[in-house]
Amino acid sequence: MRTPRGTRDIATGKTFTAIGAALIASLIWSLAAAGAAETSPVKLPPPLGPTLAETRDKAPFDLWEPTWLPAGYSLLHVNYIEPGFDPGQDAFSADIWYVDPMGNRLHIWQTNNQDLRHKDPAAPGRDDVLLIEGKSWNWVEDHPGAAEAPISILSARLSDTVTVSVDAPLDQATLERVVSSLE
DSSP states (O other), X not given: OOOOTTOSOTTSHHHHHHHHHHHHHHHHHHHHHHHTTSSSOOOOOOOOSOOHHHHHHHOSSOOOOBSOOOTTOEEEEEEEEOTTSSTTOOOOEEEEEEEOTTOXXXXXXXXXXXXXXXXXXXXXXXXXXXXXXXXXXXXEEESTTSSSOOEEEEEXXXXXXXXXXXXXXOOHHHHHHHHHTBX
16 A cells, blocks of 8 residues: 555655765765864765776776875775766766865866867966976966965866866975876
């Protein structure tokens, strides 16, 4: 017999477990976000989504990955979007996230999207262009002088078709070292 709509006991086993898991995950992520300002290490949840190997296999181009990271950084999460995910989208993009024990994140985004329009991080004509390993990288510091740590961003077109953007709350010299290690 079916339970009439609106009368089901929401504290049944599966529902209760799902709600509890969602609350715990939410608490862990909020603690991780707050951890960047704290002085003690943050316990992060296990990675979600595809592995780096699965993302490499799906990518229609070679992923750029760092061979050097600042002390303590390790792989946190990988995500990708395949062509056709959104109507009219014919590009692939990948996000690779690394994290240090304090919860600070280093993010590498890359795409073969040739139609970035006004949001192209590697568009020519920017003022702060740095030459790193023979490539021109656009340098941006997001929200300098704000209460939170500024986010440094370096973006470049590393081949005729792939745009890469690396961002983290690191100083310019450290982020340049990460970028120069990309292979």
